Amino acid sequence: MRIVYGLWLFYIKLIIPSLVVSIALSCLMTAASHFLVGIGVSYIFLTPTFHYLTYELRNPNEYYFYYNIGLSKFILWTNTLVISTIIGMLFMLI
Numbered sequence: 001m002r003i004v005y006g007l008w009l010f011y012i013k014l015i016i017p018s019l020v021v022s023i024a025l026s027c028l029m030t031a032a033s034h035f036l037v038g039i040g041v042s043y044i045f046l047t048p049t050f051h052y053l054t055y056e057l058r059n060p061n062e063y064y065f066y067y068n069i070g071l072s073k074f075i076l077w078t079n080t081l082v083i084s085t086i087i088g089m090l091f092m093l094i
Helices: 002-029 032-058 062-068 073-093
Strands: none
Touching: 002 032, 002 073, 032 073, 062 073
C-alpha cells in the first residue's frame, strides 16, 4: 500500500501540468473533431518531458524519498511511460 501511495505522490506532480499543456496544445493545433486525439498524443509525449524537467533537473534529490519507500528510478520512469500511454490512449479512444 505504501508503494501505491508513493507512486500516486510521484505521478500527481506530473498529471496536472501535462494535462493543462496538452489541452492548450490541442486547442491550438487540432480541429474540433480531433480534439481528444490531440490531447492524448500530446499527453503521451509531455508526461515524460515533465518527469525529466521536474525530477531530473529541478528536484533530483527527491528520488531518495521514493527510493527509501522501495521505488527505484527505473520503476518510476517505467511507471511514467506506462501510465501516460494508458491515459493518452484513453483520450484517443473516447
